[in-house]
Amino acid sequence: MRDMPANKENSPDSSNRSGYFRKTTSGYKAFFPNSLPPEPVVVLSGALQLQLSAADRALGALNMVISVLPNPELLTGMFIQKEALLSSQIEGTQSSLVDVLGAEEAHPPTKDVGEVLNYVRAARHGLKRLKEDDLPLCLRLIKEMHHILMADVRGGSANLTPGEFRTMQNWVGGSSPANARFVPPPASELPQLLGDFEQYSNLHNDMPPLIQCALLHYQFETLHPFNDGNGRVGRLLITLYLVSKGILDQPILYLSAYLKIHQQEYYDRLQQVRTHGTFEKWIAFFLEGIEVVSQMVIDTTRRVQLLERTDIDAIVAAGAGSQGIGFIRLMLQQPVVQVKDVEQALAVSFSTANKIIALAEQLGIVQQISQGRRNRKYIYKHYVDILAEGTEITF
Incomplete structure (x- = not known):
């Protein structure tokens, strides 16, 4: 049995429904909670x-x-x-x-x-x-x-x-x-x-x-x-x-x-x-x-579904075919990629992966977020913008 306080004087509320505040031997007050469920019951x-x-x-x-x-x-x-x-x-x-x-x-x-x-x-x-x-x-x-x-x-x-x-x-x-x-x-x-x-x-x-x-x-x-x-x-x-x-x-x-x-x-x-x-x-x-x-979550999911359909239609219509569908679905799973990621995920050549990304960039589906021409990173910006709502850092 846990050691309980002998009186209720340290609790702000006389019911002690949730537990007790009690002064410890070190001189400060700590809270000693009751176990669940609460009494009286919820x-x-x-x-x-x-x-x-x-x-x-x-x-x-x-x-x-x-x-x-x-x-x-x-x-x-x-x-x-x-x-x-x-x-x-x-x-x-x-x-x-x-x-x-x-x-x-x-x-x-x-x-x-x-x-x-x-x-x-x-x-x-x-x-x-x-x-x-x-x-x-x-x-x-x-x-x-x-x-x-x-x-x-x-x-x-x-x-x-x-x-x-x-x-x-x-x-x-x-x-x-x-x-x-x-x-x-x-x-x-x-x-x-x-x-x-x-x-x-x-x-x-x-x-x-x-x-x-x-x-x-x-x-x-x-x-x-x-x-x-x-x-x-x-x-x-x-x-x-x-x-x-x-x-x-x-x-x-x-x-x-x-x-x-x-x-x-x-x-x-x-x-x-x-x-x-x-x-x-x-x-x-x-x-x-x-x-x-x-x-x-429901609203976000529906917006993402609409974005997926819109971007698949756009990239397929631009000539990417089934590889374009695979690319959009890759971006839904991994919204920041390099060319090598697309190459591996779609099982295509580096040159083909580069062309798919270039087409997606031309259509405004992805944006480059790194500097220079080596190890370039691309982001599925509209998708990330939807996901990022509410995560903005405020100071």
């Missing part, structure tokens, strides 16, 4: 039930749109990269979608781009383990993804223990726990709390999966079990949970688009659950995000 009032129904319908519509795509994996990869970028931007990463898409394996990426690429690798690893290895959403998988996320970039040093839960106190905001905005539970509390978290994440009960997902994200961010990378891992778990429960057919929901737009409210809603037990308000915010972003 009340699905009329308004919250309507919001849940709207989110369910939006996800259903999203699944339907993706199900009729001839090659859904083309967009799935791009949407994973968009979520990775947006989630990293919430944490302060200053990189653009073009930076990420144009990264080359032959040259080490910048620190910020490396963080986004690691997020993509961690997401793909998690999805593979869920689908191919039949692994549940468990602490082992979470640690594996964290290890990939934190490799060789900010936070990847040994003292921050990539892939291992923290053994010391961390905090959010401020220069120390004494002046922090939020202090998660001490490391000594984590084994019990994380065990409860894992059990709840795989619990089959009457709680709607979207409600359970919102609660799990809140709890993970509150536990803050790693020394760094908690926000990114916590948001990654949203997608994995929805896929693991069959709520989302493909990992295409970039919820971080909504969380980035409403970043301060996102943080405030989480904190208000800790201080006042307002689970229902947090859940309503989360469900609204699901609904809004589902519609964003």
Whole structure:
């Protein structure tokens, strides 16, 4: 049994529905969360039930749109990269979608781009383990993804223990726990709390999966079990949970688009659950995000479909034939290419690949983004412009 405070004087709200604030032996106050589910249980009032129904319908519509795509994996990869970028931007990463898409394996990426690429690798690893290895959403998988996320970039040093839960106190905001905005539970509390978290994440009960997902994200961010990378891992778990429960057919929901737009409210809603037990308000915010972003993904998908048809018609009419169709579909999967990429993907000569790119450039489908005549890079600009909406860096 976890050690609990003897009184409630340190909690801003007398109900202590979410847990307790308690002064530690080091002199600062930390939050000791209750395990899920909350007591009293979440009340699905009329308004919250309507919001849940709207989110369910939006996800259903999203699944339907993706199900009729001839090659859904083309967009799935791009949407994973968009979520990775947006989630990293919430944490302060200053990189653009073009930076990420144009990264080359032959040259080490910048620190910020490396963080986004690691997020993509961690997401793909998690999805593979869920689908191919039949692994549940468990602490082992979470640690594996964290290890990939934190490799060789900010936070990847040994003292921050990539892939291992923290053994010391961390905090959010401020220069120390004494002046922090939020202090998660001490490391000594984590084994019990994380065990409860894992059990709840795989619990089959009457709680709607979207409600359970919102609660799990809140709890993970509150536990803050790693020394760094908690926000990114916590948001990654949203997608994995929805896929693991069959709520989302493909990992295409970039919820971080909504969380980035409403970043301060996102943080405030989480904190208000800790201080006042307002689970229902947090859940309503989360469900609204699901609904809004589902519609964003549907709109983006339809615009990309229209662009694909338009550009295929144009390049075929200009004389590229079936190779033109293959070229456009390559660009949907890899929007920044060199001539050698087209040569390999379409199994054509270097000269033919060069001619296809020149034709696409003449039609305004691609643009050269590198300098000089060697190792030239081309971008599928209209496609990237659609995908990049909402990822713009603001200062």
